Amino acid sequence: MIAIKKILCPIDFSEVSHNAILYGKEFACAMGAELILLHVVEPVTMTAETVPYVSEVELERNAKEELSMLVQKECPSTLTVRQLVKIGLAPDTIIRVAEEEDVDLLIMGSHGRSGLSRLLLGSVTEAVMRRAKLPILVVKQEEKEFVR
DSSP states (O other): OOOOOEEEEEOOSSHHHHHHHHHHHHHHHHHTOEEEEEEEEOOOOOOTTOOSOOOHHHHHHHHHHHHHHHHHHHSOTTSOEEEEEEESOHHHHHHHHHHHTTOSEEEEESOSOOHHHHHHHOOHHHHHHHHOOSOEEEEOSSOOOOOO
């Protein structure tokens, strides 16, 4: 029998990551698993266009606040949910956290970025899928309607 005790759900606060949270909640409730919500703050690169400058510390603080509000809004109190905010490159950080936390299942959105930034930066989900050594459930952006 497959035991799923920890589920990691990386989120970037996009609509598709909210869909991934819905799946994460359902799986965690059904399996009695802990749900770990992870947001990765990517390192800030200073350029002439970076005005006004926002520090990684501010981005991390804002992400923690947003994640906390999201959990209060989306997750039932009966569910064990842990919130993590890490600074780093998203694919590397997701894989590292999954290994450190001994996660059994990864649930993530197909992509959060769109257009040119996705093309230039590549797909975080695709990079994680190539390198991760655990099962991954990829939630598409255009999901069928959920009953909330």
